[in-house]
Amino acid sequence: MHIVVQACILGVLTGGVYALMASGLTLVFGVMHVINVAQGALVILSAYLSYVLFKDLHVDPFLSVLIVAPFMFALGTTVQLVFIRSLRGESAEELSLLITWALALGIEGILGAIFQTTYRATNPGYANSSWTVFGYQISVVRVYAFALSVAILVLLYLLLAKTRFGRSVRATVQNPSSARLLGVDADRVRTVAFGVGVATASAGGAVYGVLYPFNPGSHYDLISRLLSIVVLGGLGSVGGAVVAALLLGVVEAVVAVEISPVWSSFSYFVLLIAILLVRPQGLFGIRERTL
Amino acid sequence: MSRLRPLGLGRAAAVFGAAIAFPFLVTPDWLVNIGVFTLMYAGLATAWNLFSGFTGYISLGQAAFFGIGAYALAITFEHVSIGGGYRPFYSLPLIGLAVALASLPVAWVALRTRAMTFAIVTLMFLFIVQQLAFNLRSVTHGSQGVAVPQPSFTSNFDRPYYFAMLGLLALGLLATWYVRGSKLGLELLALREDEEKARGLGIRVTRAKLIAWGLSVGLTAMIGAVWGYYLFFIYPESAVDPLLMIGAVLMAFLGGKGTLWGPMIGALVLVPAQQWALTDFGATRLYLIAYSLVFVVVLLLLPQGIVPSLRRS
Numbered sequence: 332m333h334i335v336v337q338a339c340i341l342g343v344l345t346g347g348v349y350a351l352m353a354s355g356l357t358l359v360f361g362v363m364h365v366i367n368v369a370q371g372a373l374v375i376l377s378a379y380l381s382y383v384l385f386k387d388l389h390v391d392p393f394l395s396v397l398i399v400a401p402f403m404f405a406l407g408t409t410v411q412l413v414f415i416r417s418l419r420g421e422s423a424e425e426l427s428l429l430i431t432w433a434l435a436l437g438i439e440g441i442l443g444a445i446f447q448t449t450y451r452a453t454n455p456g457y458a459n460s461s462w463t464v465f466g467y468q469i470s471v472v473r474v475y476a477f478a479l480s481v482a483i484l485v486l487l488y489l490l491l492a493k494t495r496f497g498r499s500v501r502a503t504v505q506n507p508s509s510a511r512l513l514g515v516d517a518d519r520v521r522t523v524a525f526g527v528g529v530a531t532a533s534a535g536g537a538v539y540g541v542l543y544p545f546n547p548g549s550h551y552d553l554i555s556r557l558l559s560i561v562v563l564g565g566l567g568s569v570g571g572a573v574v575a576a577l578l579l580g581v582v583e584a585v586v587a588v589e590i591s592p593v594w595s596s597f598s599y600f601v602l603l604i605a606i607l608l609v610r611p612q613g614l615f616g617i618r619e620r621t622l
Numbered sequence: 623m624s625r626l627r628p629l630g631l632g633r634a635a636a637v638f639g640a641a642i643a644f645p646f647l648v649t650p651d652w653l654v655n656i657g658v659f660t661l662m663y664a665g666l667a668t669a670w671n672l673f674s675g676f677t678g679y680i681s682l683g684q685a686a687f688f689g690i691g692a693y694a695l696a697i698t699f700e701h702v703s704i705g706g707g708y709r710p711f712y713s714l715p716l717i718g719l720a721v722a723l724a725s726l727p728v729a730w731v732a733l734r735t736r737a738m739t740f741a742i743v744t745l746m747f748l749f750i751v752q753q754l755a756f757n758l759r760s761v762t763h764g765s766q767g768v769a770v771p772q773p774s775f776t777s778n779f780d781r782p783y784y785f786a787m788l789g790l791l792a793l794g795l796l797a798t799w800y801v802r803g804s805k806l807g808l809e810l811l812a813l814r815e816d817e818e819k820a821r822g823l824g825i826r827v828t829r830a831k832l833i834a835w836g837l838s839v840g841l842t843a844m845i846g847a848v849w850g851y852y853l854f855f856i857y858p859e860s861a862v863d864p865l866l867m868i869g870a871v872l873m874a875f876l877g878g879k880g881t882l883w884g885p886m887i888g889a890l891v892l893v894p895a896q897q898w899a900l901t902d903f904g905a906t907r908l909y910l911i912a913y914s915l916v917f918v919v920v921l922l923l924l925p926q927g928i929v930p931s932l933r934r935s
Contacts, residue, residue: 366738417922425680426921428741429875432868433917440910551864555749558742566739593757600750604731607743611734 337467338584344473346580348538351480352553353560353572354487355531361504361567362524365415365427371554372435373529377403377536378545379442382453392453392537393475399533407529410434411522435550442547453540476538483534484573490527491569500524504567556596559603565616575614578602630799633883638792645784654780658852660893661787665845666870667877667885668794672801673838674871675879677831678814679733682867683744684842686751689862690721691843692850696768697761699851707773710851711786714844722840729835733828736817748864755858767857770850783852790848791886794841798882801834810834868917869896876920878927887928892916 356370367373380402381395390398414434418426461470491497502510503520511517539545539553560579564571579599587595606614641661645654666688674681694717695710704710732743755762762768775782801807809830812820821827850856869892870885877888895916899909924931 360738364738366742414918414922418925422925424738425741426875426925428680428682428738429868429871430918430921433914433921435914436865436868436910436917437914440908440912440914443910444908551749555746559746562739562742562746597750597753597757600746600753603746607735608731611736611739613739 333466334588335585338588339581340467340469341473342581342584343577344470344477344580345542345584346577347477347480348535348542349556349560349580350573350576351483351531351538352535353557353564353576354484354569355528355535356557357561357564357567357569357572358487358491358531359525359528360561361569362500363415363521364424365525366431366558366561366566367525367528368428368431368554368558369410369434369438370528370532370557371550371552372438373403373406373532374536374539374553375545375547375550376438376442377533378453378540379446379451379536380533381537382451382540385453385455392455392541393479396479396534396537399537400530403533404526404530407526408522410529411525415525416518416522435554439547439550446547448546448548450544450546451540452544453537455541472541476542479534479538483531487527487531487569496520496523552596556599559599562613563599563603563606565613568613568615571613571615634795638788641788642785645778645781651780654784656894656897658780658784658787659897660889661784661791662845662849663870663873663893664886664889665787665791665794666842666866667873667889668791668798669838669841669845670870671874671879671881671885672794672798672841673831673834675874675881675885676801676807676810676814676834679737679831680741680871681732681744681838682741682871683732683747684838684870685864685867686748686862687721687725687839687842688846688849688866689751689755689856689858690724691717691846692856692861693755693762693768694721694843695847696770696850696856699771700768704771704773707775708782710770710773710847711782714786714790714847717847718840718844721843722836725839726832726836729832729839730828733831733835745864748862748867752858752862755862762858765858767855770854770856772854773851780852783848786848787845790841790845795882795886797837797841801837802882806830806833865913872917872920875927876924878929878931881927881929884927884929891928 352370352374356367359365359367377399380399381390381392384390384395384398385392414430415427418430457471461468462474463469491500499510499515499520502513502515503517507517543549556579560575561572563579564573564575579602582598582602583595586598610616644657648654648657666684670681670684673679673684695713698713698717699710702709728747732740732747735743756764758764773782801810809820809825809827812823812825813827813830817827846861850861853860873888873892874885875888876892877884877886879885896909896913899912902909
């Protein structure tokens, strides 16, 4: 029992980080019906940026988010303006899927050319210390990571719920043409929302670099998890993504201790398929009709 | 039933005549090797088109069946003698049929979702199969990979593989041509345009989608099997490769999805360039950058594809 509780704690802490990375993905889908397959590669890119900042300038990885996030926001808006906005026509959604995939490959290629395929990890002094609470080991870094993720998710929630920009985002999600009639600049909302979605990758990347060793190819593993989280939660639902991420984090950690770590990442695929059988639209999704 | 038109027949004869003559006219092994890969991608893109081009459901998981086909052949001939070296080719129809049938439950689950969700679910299926290839060590030997027995023919080594790939491409084109003119083709077209309406008109949409899926998967698995035999050694990361998948999809988009010759034309344009980039920049991973640039240019400039653009002008 002790070990299962320990695994659950680990799972919740990990799940929080995944929730942050997936929330950007699902937000972008909600606003513009684009699945950003490059989200994983952008997280890895951020991980490299905060790795370099830590190694060469000794910036703490958690603080480096403040530097990396504006850069990722700018990158995201540029990508949206250059590649995604110009896609028109009936198959624009599928094309955006492929074009962000190409973007992921491009990022992987550039990172591979600069950093080769050696695994790296950001190693701040506190990386291996942990607290003991009621006999359970709790890693300090994971708690920081979880706290950072929760903080950013709360910020994201406030941005969506309380600001004028958030209102125009929600209006665009619910009904793009009515929103435009009411004076919402839908194109601008889409660009900024894409930038915000990509900017969440900066925090995800900083944390990822501390928690796991990574190389340019790590984004495949990451994006497969993120995609399963957003599909499980229901495409476009930020709350659903958070629930799904916590669920997957816990399932993965428990399977790792009870069965074998080899099967842990496989277990959430099984969970996902089981849920899709019952609810094809995901936990909190709206049933998709024809295109 | 599709009609045979003299023009179409002449076109097919010219294309396949040139393809058959190629390995006899061009002898350097490395060129025939590029030929094998070109035909492989042409076949994969054609097979992908058979399902996704006709139904409008973008599958990003077909490469999983490529890998399953390769493993099926490799694991079978670990235990069975390959005879003179041609026996694995004769086993292809069986592998194709078995993989296609085994894939139907997967399709049935995946097809409960629509549009983007379907694309993501199939993409995740690709990752699941790769994980399984790593984890089921007793069957696949995990990351060590499986060795396929080497055939005894040594002179003109690439030729049998070349013709096997050509045969599978021909099969794919024939299936596409037949389906396009058949009742099934009309049903697929109807459900691609409006699935609810098609269902309302009494079309058995699930049956139509599953048949197209089965054809596409069987063909993909057979191509994978030939590829595995050609390379002698298969690993989880090379047999179930997201890059292979995106390559095939890109070629279908470049040539024109939903058309007969489009995917093949896309492969003819892109594969030689890809193989060249791979040999010249492979070590530095710059080929990934080149690849993604080509991809972006194709999608932004020619989203309709070559064949439909030509037809319109």
